[in-house]
Amino acid sequence: MRIILYIGRRLLFIVPQLLGIVLVSFLLVKSIPGDPAVLMLGPTATPDAIASLHRKLGLDHSLPVQFWIYLKNLAHGDLGTSWQTTRPVLEDLIQRFPATLELVSLGLLLAVLIGVPLGLASAFNERGWLAGIANFYGLGAGSLPDFWLALVLIFIFYTTLQWVPAPLGRIDLTIVPPPPVTGVLTVDALLAGDWQAFRSAAGHLVLPALTLGLIxxxxxxxxTQSSMEKMLQSDFSRYEVLCGMPRRLVVRHALRNALPSVVTIISVLYGFLIGGAVLVEIVFSWGGAGQYAVQGVLNSDFYPVLGFVLFSAIFSLFVYLVVDLIYFAIDPRISH
Amino acid sequence: MPAFAQSIGLPPQNSAAVALLVERLRVEFPVLRGKPKVAIRDLDISIRPGEILGLVGESGAGKTTLARAILNLPPAPGRITAGVVQFDGVDLLRLSEGELQRIRGRDISMVVPNPRGELNPLVPVGVQLASIAQVHLDKDRHSARAMALEMLQAVQIPDPERRMRAYPHELSGGMAQRVVIAIALMCSPRFIISDDATSGLDVTVQAQILELLRHLVRKQSSAMLFITRDIGITAHFCDRVAVIYRGEIMEIAPRESFFLAPRHPYTMLLLAAFLHNPQLRRAWTPPDASVRANVDTEIGCAYTDRCPRARKICQTTKPLLAERISGHFVRCHFPLERE
Incomplete structure (x- = not known):
């Protein structure tokens, strides 16, 4: 009951939070120099043509009025139109956002599967060889650019070994994509029972997800390593040893105390990667949302950028809500 | 121990008369590119069953290091480099980690200071208490819980049923201290180490906790090493009192003898400080303390540089812990003489 009240309150707060995010990003996007009308009409456009296009696009209004119009359209589910794709931004994002989400989720899952066990193992034995590997890995992963690692992986697994399909998009061009349900190709292929499509989609997913995972x-x-080490050296772990508690119990209790900071870093990475995976998206021609937003920024295409910010914000707020619920489960002090 | 005692012809009650025996214990802390720092230097103490031995000393004297070294868990990065800790016929310093686990918390337990930080913040108090009984006494969950509740009643926590479900941060300092005492007494240990257990508590709460601790120790006829910075507490709480300075016992005596006829200059200084008597304090502080050279404590007396009675021999020869009158040992070349 308490939890439901808490979720309700959090959902209520999401509305003003989103309004604030939209306002700030609107101002930021508008302050980027560049005139879409000039870009749309090309170098030979007459001033008259540009002025009339301004009127058509609503760019002749003052900034507050433009913002008000944007908000009004937003309320009707209209996120504007991209002049590059000439399609409604909402449609574009519904197509592209799941692609990014699929890539980022799988990449993060791989990162957790690599990072957490390695971090734990090195915390248990600070001077062991595994800790040495972990330290080296932590340093290496922090200093490698993701797009470079992506190119190396492509070279090894596509060019040399031919184990994976070409890094061009999410599915082979010769294969008919499954009917979109969730927008996540692997899931849609499974839903449609289309094994061929699933194999192709999964094959295309391997390298980009591996890149994100490794980095x-x-x-x-x-x-994981530092918080687990801290907990194992903490007063309460020491006290449990003093009380003759078996090692596995001490470790389990330390792990539970270390978990919140691990969950926090995972959630922060999740929110960040929605936009932060854009270089990997570009290398693999993924056609994801990050790529879409960057194209928008470069071409003064406001609405895709705003739409992307809005989508990412909603996603991040959702992730943080889930994380808070996980904290509830881990740390009884919060709800008690 | 009994078999060993018989083999050398000791009467059996003699071997039973020692609950814990520490001999020539040495704990060192490594120093980067240097000689290790000695925290406990060749220390001997023995404690009889049912006895409460008070251990007094200033911060950094080695009190906590000694307490934890007895459990073979010296504070990191310290190492036990020599000595014997004889308990129940075995040397604890030679046991494996698994064997030590069965002794810690069951036969020898420790009451720690600042207990709110020592309890697991994410586990209810009752569960932490019960897990001691589950681990050490092979109790099932249900009877372990019943025992935990019983212990909380024994340490006189108000509303014990509710406290069972409380988390450590919900307890007051006094209550947390009681919980830690309950944990320490759960398995009726034969030896209890109380490390500064009442510091940071209100004086009234302190008196209550001490009374409770003494009552429970007497009831279980356990022996106790009672470590404190407050020499006043030992006067009405301990059977014997020992003074530790820089990892060495300076004076150890039965309570009456210790307080009526203290013999070590350092003991005099501690008593002067406790009595808030500036005149006495000045009398036992050397006037030129700051200019004295640092004495090599490996060969000289550890207290030389602070001692108003120090002479040449104190810097070159370490005094032995010698028995002056029955049971009253002093480590000093020039102890106070009393008749």
Missing amino acids: NAGPILKM
Whole structure:
């Protein structure tokens, strides 16, 4: 009951939070120099043509009025139109956001699977060889650029070994994509029972997800290692040893105390990667939301950028809500 | 121990008369590119069953290091480099980690200071208490819980049923101290180490906790090493009192003899400080303390540089812990003489 009240309150707060985010990003996007009308009409456009296009696009209004119009359209589910794709931003994002989400989620899952066990193992034995590997890995993963690692992986697994399909998009061009339900190709292929499509989509997913996983395992590993070490050396762990508690119990209790900081770093990475995976998206021609937003920024295409910010914000707020619920489960002090 | 005692012809009650025996214990802390710092230097103490031995000393004297070294858990990065800790016929310093686990918390337990930080913040108090009984006494969950509740009643926590479900941060300092005492007494240990257990508590609460601790120790006829910075407490709480300075016992005596006829200059200084008597304090502080050279404590008396009675021999020869009158030992070349 308490939890439901808490979630309700949090959801209520999401509305003003989103309004604030939209306002700030609107101002930021508008302050980027560049005139979409000039870009749309090309170098030979007459001033008259530009002025009339300004009127058509609503750019002749003052900034507050433009913001008000944007908000009004937003209330009707209209996120504007991208002049580059000439399609409604909402449609574009519904197509592209799941692509990014699929990539980032799988990449983060891999990062957790690599980082958490390695971090724990090195915390148990600070001077062991595994701790040495973990330290080296943490340093390496933090200093490698993700797009470079992506190119190396492509070279090894596509060019040389031919184990994976070409890094061009999310599915082979010759294969008919499954009918979109969730927008996540692997899931849609499974829903449609289309094994061929699933195999192709999964094959295309391997390398980009591996890239993100290998890079982002670094911070997760470091956080797991340091917080676990801290907990194992903490007063209460020492006291449990003094009380003759078996090692496995001491470790279990330390782990539970270390978990919140690991969950925090994972959630921060999740929110960050929605936009932060854009270089990997570009290398693999993924056609995700990050790529879409960057194109928008470069071409003064406001609405895709704003739409992307809005989508990411909603996603981040959702992730943080879930994380708070996880904290509830881990740390009884919060709800008690 | 009994078999060993018989083999050398000691009467059996003699071997039973020692609950814990520490011999030539040495704990060192490594120093980067240097000689290790000695925290406990060749220390001997023995404690009889049912006895409460008070251990007094200033911060950094080695009180906590000694307490934890007895459990073979010296504070990191300290190492036990020599000595014997004889308990129940075995040397604790030679046991494996698994064997030590069965002794810690069951046969020898420790009451720690600042207990709110020592309890697991995410586990209810009752569960932490019960897990001691589950681990050490092989109790099932249900009877372990019943025992935990019983212990909380024994340490006179108000509303014990509710406290069972409380988390450590919800307890007051006094209550947390009682919980830690309950944990320490759970398995009726034969030896209890109380490390500064009442510091940071209100004086009234302190008196209550001490009374409770003494009552429970007497009831279980356990022996106790009672470590404190407050020499006043030992006067009405301990059977014998020992003074530790820089990891060495300076004076150890039965309570009456200790307080009526203290013999070590350092003891005099501690008593002067406790009595808030500036005149006495000045009398036992050397006038030129700051200019004295640092004495090599390996060969000289550890207290030389602070001692108003120090002479040449104190810097070159370490005094032995010698028995002056029955049971009253002093480590000093020039102890106070009393008749």
